[in-house]
Amino acid sequence: MTENRERPVLSIEGLRMRFGGVDALLGVDFVTRPGTIMGIIGPNGAGKTTVFNLITGVYRPTEGSIKLGGRELVGLAPHRIAQLGLTRTFQTVRVFGAMTVLENVMIGRHPRTNSGFLAALFKPPWERREEKRIREDAMHELDFVGLSDRWDQRCDTLPLGHLRLVEIARAMATAPHYLLLDEPAAGLNSTETLSLAALFRKICERGVTPVVVDHDMDLVMDVCDRIMVLNYGGKIAEGAPREIQNNTEVIAAYLGEGAFEQRGPARPEAKSRDGATE
Numbered sequence: 001m002t003e004n005r006e007r008p009v010l011s012i013e014g015l016r017m018r019f020g021g022v023d024a025l026l027g028v029d030f031v032t033r034p035g036t037i038m039g040i041i042g043p044n045g046a047g048k049t050t051v052f053n054l055i056t057g058v059y060r061p062t063e064g065s066i067k068l069g070g071r072e073l074v075g076l077a078p079h080r081i082a083q084l085g086l087t088r089t090f091q092t093v094r095v096f097g098a099m100t101v102l103e104n105v106m107i108g109r110h111p112r113t114n115s116g117f118l119a120a121l122f123k124p125p126w127e128r129r130e131e132k133r134i135r136e137d138a139m140h141e142l143d144f145v146g147l148s149d150r151w152d153q154r155c156d157t158l159p160l161g162h163l164r165l166v167e168i169a170r171a172m173a174t175a176p177h178y179l180l181l182d183e184p185a186a187g188l189n190s191t192e193t194l195s196l197a198a199l200f201r202k203i204c205e206r207g208v209t210p211v212v213v214d215h216d217m218d219l220v221m222d223v224c225d226r227i228m229v230l231n232y233g234g235k236i237a238e239g240a241p242r243e244i245q246n247n248t249e250v251i252a253a254y255l256g257e258g259a260f261e262q263r264g265p266a267r268p269e270a271k272s273r274d275g276a277t278e
Helices: 047-054 078-084 101-107 115-122 125-144 160-172 190-205 217-223 241-245 250-255
Strands: 010-019 022-032 037-042 064-070 086-088 178-182 209-213 226-229 234-239
Touching: 010 047, 022 064, 022 234, 037 047, 037 217, 037 241, 047 064, 047 178, 047 209, 078 115, 101 125, 101 160, 125 160, 160 178, 160 190, 190 209, 190 217, 190 241, 209 217, 217 241, 226 241, 226 250, 234 241, 234 250, 241 250
Parallel strands: 037 209, 037 226, 086 178, 178 209
Antiparallel strands: 010 022, 010 064, 226 234
């Protein structure tokens, strides 16, 4: 389960990424503070997933800084970044289908375990105790996302909505400070998406800060405290949902006129889960 650690600020400055002659990101800056839910939106190809890949060490940026609590993350391996408290899910569900739900979530605890190959092979008493704690923590995460009754099912027998929850539970098992969620509502129906929004709030209340990339504007506008908008690799706006909803540049580039006529107003102001106005 999530450990009681100091919650650091995630700060991005001057983030650039070039693939050959193509600029995928053009000097993006933003700060994500604990106690809030951050959203990142924009058209396909705007650079949203590239931001996640850079933060989690999948890519190394061409230029720029990524700091967690003042510590530079650029150049660190993905597993080390996960140990420091940054984890993610993916657009396409990535689980081990032949393994059970519980086994998949237990894997998420690996960055915070002490057992190596020999300990796993010979199973001394301390390793068996650690294995027991890992199972208990994994069951806690499954209960948290509402899948504790599916713990012994193989993942290749589950529907997409449940697989998304397995991924979130596995990510939470790493005891993160920040949980980066890439298109978590993709392929879900409206009921599942509403449940997902409630889960994001629970995650934030638990002391983990979600950062959400999604094309579902109902979800983003409802659950996020602040939203950053990317277009062609550059940031064109950042602010509370109402500000983004009414931003003419964002409407022209992404949302379109009348995008929220049937959706109701966004929340009047963004506040952190700790009560401070952003």
